[in-house]
Amino acid sequence: MNNNVKALLFNRFVLITVLFLALVFIANIMPNQQGNKPGDDKKVQRRIPVSYILPVDIFYIYLKKHDCPVCESKLKIAYESVFINSNSPEAKDYNYGENTDWKGDVEFRTGFFRCPNCMLELSFGEIRVLELRKRTTQQP
Numbered sequence: 227m228n229n230n231v232k233a234l235l236f237n238r239f240v241l242i243t244v245l246f247l248a249l250v251f252i253a254n255i256m257p258n259q260q261g262n263k264p265g266d267d268k269k270v271q272r273r274i275p276v277s278y279i280l281p282v283d284i285f286y287i288y289l290k291k292h293d294c295p296v297c298e299s300k301l302k303i304a305y306e307s308v309f310i311n312s313n314s315p316e317a318k319d320y321n322y323g324e325n326t327d328w329k330g331d332v333e334f335r336t337g338f339f340r341c342p343n344c345m346l347e348l349s350f351g352e353i354r355v356l357e358l359r360k361r362t363t364q365q366p
């Protein structure tokens with residue numbers, strides 16, 4: 227064997243080793259993502275779809291800074307969840323949209339403001355009213 231053939235064989239050996247290691251690596255990750263071991267079926271839960279009930283003035287709410295009317299800390303957005311089944315009577319009050327996959331339970335999240343300092347909670351509508359009132363009273 228001359229050196230060129232040796233080098234070629236060595237390169238191929240390295241390539242196969244790397245590919246093999248990559249396969250072993252991927253094979254180790256896959257079961258963790260799936261999480262399906264035999265007899266584990268009962269633990270596997272259907273992922274419940276989440277729908278965010280967004281305010282009409284989404285930019286005003288999410289992009290503008292809002293201060294707590296009590297202690298003037300910066301308010302943080304928090305979410306409150308309700309789980310509504312598409313077959314239940316209250317489902318008519320919620321928007322399941324065009325998404326036909328949303329059968330059964332759907333999680334509807336409504337955002338609201340919470341003050342991290344004094345724990346005051348305000349709905350998006352309430353902060354809007356308060357800020358409008360503040361603005362009109364500040365003007366001469």
Ligand SMILES: [Zn+2]
Binds near residue numbers: 297299
């Ligand atoms: Zn506060």
